[in-house]
Amino acid sequence: MKRHGRKLWWLHSAYALGLGITVVTFAQKGFDHARWLAVTASAAWLLVVLFFRLFGSGRQQSHAHAAPKVKLRFFAMTYALKNLYQGMLFFLLPFYWKSTTFESSNAWFVVLLGACALLSTLDIVFDRVVFKFRALASVFHGVALFGCLALIVPALFPDTRTLTSLLTATAITVVAFWTIHVDLVMLRDKRWLALFAATLAGAIGIAYEGRTAIPPVPMYLAHGAVGPMLLPDGRLGMEVRELHPAVIDKLIAITDVVVPGGKGDRLTHVWRHDGNEVHRATESTLHVPAAGESKDKGTIRLRSALTDRQLPARLVGNWSIDVETQDGQLVGRVSFTVLD
DSSP states (O other): OTTTHHHHHHHHHHHHHHHHHHHHHHHTTOGGGGGGHHHHHHHHHHHHHHHHHHHOOHHHHSOTTSOHHHHHHHHHHHHHHHHHHHHHHHHHHHHHHHHOOTTSTTHHHHHHHHHHHHHHHOHHHHHHTGGGSHHHHHHHHHHHHHHHHHHHHHHHSTTOOHHHHHHHHHHHHHHHHHHHHSOGGGGGSHHHHHHHHHHHHHHHHHHHHTGGGSOOTTOEEEEEEEESOBOTTSSBSOOOSEEOGGGOSOEEEEEEEEOTTOOOSOEEEEEEETTEEEEEEOHHHHBOOGGGSOOSTTEEEEEEEEOTTTSOSOOOEEEEEEEEETTOOEEEEEEEEEOO
16 A cells, blocks of 8 residues: 555546546436535535534645544545535536637636546545645635536526526625634624625625626527528528628527526627627517427527618628627627628
8 A cells, every 4th residue: 555555546536537527427417406416515515614623724634644543534534525526516517518608708617617626536636735725625615616506596596597696606605715714703703794794795796797707507508590591480591600791681690598597587699790799689679489489498599680771881700699698698609700
């Protein structure tokens, strides 16, 4: 064990990564399983608090000169936490992957979740770096908890507005951060209570201002297309990625948006030409009548158009139609190019 112990830990990390991939596959079965994240997230929260409240810092636990019982206790706790985090983070990845528009500002968060998921499988790094320091462990826990809560809220309370889910996740994450670092007795002091209130308000304010940088999970764009003509049954006569100005007298966009957590947001189509907004269509004019909607459960079809009066004089350039929530979160994007 002394000679090959490190190799065994790396082998276990490879095994953990394989289990994580299995969890990703399981998550593909449906959004209904997201409710179980509430149990996992609660257990991880309690374990983290227990770990630091009862056993002190990880640096004390894993020190080379620590007693065998202390080391065993440390590795048992971190092993349990790693398994919880692996299940949580790998389950989240496919949902955030679908909701992310990778050429936009909300792509960073799924990358962060992926990095945390990978880190949770690296036993040596997790034990000797992450959980040796309370601050680093609480940041890791906060990222995982925030990601889970943004998905748990619409799973438990369907038809919740995405912004409401985001702010709720932020508030609970701040409370969790405080439970790791501060004793409840300290909150009897008005100064600590004021600091807690200021931290909570500040975090919610930052989340509100930065809402466009977070994917509107679990909502995502299943299909989107643009074309110059519409068939009698409501479908596009052709779907284009490139076209010439000479054939354009009207542009029509159709998008199918999947809303597994229910329809809590009003959606808009925002037409942009070379990054400049040309037209914004509200949902009152977007929603296609029931006969033309996708038959898939939890999917709505939205349609908007630019007529010859709304088209700019210069059509050549890069075009996009963004599907956004009423709060500006990007659900998905359809792009095409007009070439001279």
